[in-house]
Amino acid sequence: MRVLIIEDEAVAAHRLQLMLKDYDASVDLLACLDSIEESVAWLQQHEHPDVMLLDIQLADGFSFEIFKRTSYQKPVIFTTAYNEYALDAFRYFSVDYLLKPVSFDALKAALDKYKFITNAAHTDYASIFKALKNFPTDQYKERFLAKIGQRLIFIKTSEVAYFRAEDKVTYIIDKQGNKLPVDYTLEKLETVLDPRYFFRLNRKVIVSIDSIAQVKPYHNSRLMLYLKDGNKSDDMIISRERVPEFRQWAEQ
Numbered sequence: 001m002r003v004l005i006i007e008d009e010a011v012a013a014h015r016l017q018l019m020l021k022d023y024d025a026s027v028d029l030l031a032c033l034d035s036i037e038e039s040v041a042w043l044q045q046h047e048h049p050d051v052m053l054l055d056i057q058l059a060d061g062f063s064f065e066i067f068k069r070t071s072y073q074k075p076v077i078f079t080t081a082y083n084e085y086a087l088d089a090f091r092y093f094s095v096d097y098l099l100k101p102v103s104f105d106a107l108k109a110a111l112d113k114y115k116f117i118t119n120a121a122h123t124d125y126a127s128i129f130k131a132l133k134n135f136p137t138d139q140y141k142e143r144f145l146a147k148i149g150q151r152l153i154f155i156k157t158s159e160v161a162y163f164r165a166e167d168k169v170t171y172i173i174d175k176q177g178n179k180l181p182v183d184y185t186l187e188k189l190e191t192v193l194d195p196r197y198f199f200r201l202n203r204k205v206i207v208s209i210d211s212i213a214q215v216k217p218y219h220n221s222r223l224m225l226y227l228k229d230g231n232k233s234d235d236m237i238i239s240r241e242r243v244p245e246f247r248q249w250a251e252q
Contacts (some may be wrong), residue, residue, distance in 0.1 A: 001027050001115075004042075004049040006066070007079065008058045012100065016079075019104050023111055036060045036069075051114050053097065056080040062187045067092050068245070075117065077110045086176055118227055139183040140194040142153040146172060146180035155180065161211035161229060163189055165204050175211065199249050201225065201242070204235045209250065 003020060006011040013032050020027045030049050033039045035058055043066070054063050066072065075095045079102055095117065096110035143154045161175045165186050170179045184192075189206055198203050200206045211227050218224040223243055225236040237244050 001051065002049045002110075003027055003032055003051055003053060003055045004030050005032040006034070006039050006058070006063060007032065007053070007055045009055070010034075012055070012079070012102070014155050016102065016107070019102070019107050022104060034058070036063060036065050039063070039066050040069045043072055048072055048074055050074060050118075051111075052230070054078055062191065064092060064191060065187070068190075075114055077107075077114065106219045141192045144172060144182050144184075148180065153180075157193070158210075160208055161227060162205055162207040164235065174230070175231075178230055196252065197250075199246060201236065201238050201246075207236075212250075215250075 001024065003011055005016055007016060017029060017032065020029060020216070027139070030046070031042060033042055037060060051074065052072070054066075056063050056078055057080060076092055077095050078097045079100060080097070081100045094185070095114045098106050098110060141157055143156050144160075145152055146155055147153075155172055155174060159176075160172045161173050161177075162184075163184075163186060164171050164173060169181055170184050170186060170189070172178075172182050174180070186200065186203075186206055189198075190200055193206065196210050198206050199209070207225065207227075212225055213228045214222050214226045216226065218237055220241065221240040223238040223246065225238070227236065
């Protein structure tokens with residue numbers, strides 16, 4: 001069994017390594033990584049493991065970003081100090097979801113489950129992963145609560161043109177051009193928005209497909225979006241690395 005650990009807490013990572021060896025001395029630990037960027041680079045350059053032990057919250061963001069930037073399509077055992085991301089984890093072919101501190105018994109049960117799944121049938125992981133990722137569920141948010149002065153108002157997700165991060169505050173810009181603060185980071189929004197309709201362009205913006213008027217080539221093989229509200233700015237530029245993923249998203 002070939003295992004990859006992605007964990008940014010050194011003590012937790014070391015503990016997982018020891019428990020893996022206690023579980024099965026023949027386990028092949030491929031690497032122990034501690035960030036999204038390092039993990040994406042590693043997965044792009046190496047054969048993928050049989051199973052991944054993955055912390056959800058890493059120092060540089062939510063680890064779900066790894067699946068969006070790589071072709072990883074194998075089982076995952078998630079580890080986290082929080083229980084609020086269980087539904088999000090299910091979208092990414094989770095074998096199990098372990099709360100920290102992870103006990104040996106919990107890890108053993110998760111690895112036993114992984115073995116049972118793989119031994120029970122010749123599983124087509126790619127097909128299952130794709131189906132789970134695109135399967136519509138009730139977990140996606142249908143509305144947001146925003147504050148205007150002393151008032152709280154509801155904004156339907158269908159009315160959102162895009163989300164923008166500015167000075168550590170995230171704003172909804174609705175289709176009428178209203179700009180309202182919401183208590184979400186862009187990373188968290190990526191886990192609660194339906195990926196069929198919303199796409200993260202860059203570090204500052206998540207856009208709704210319904211708000212895009214046209215897309216034009218931009219220098220250095222990038223793309224610029226023009227929105228139906230007339231918005232055209234540097235924030236609406238898609239980096240060269242994200243262009244293929246954007247094209248695939250736009251054409252689905």
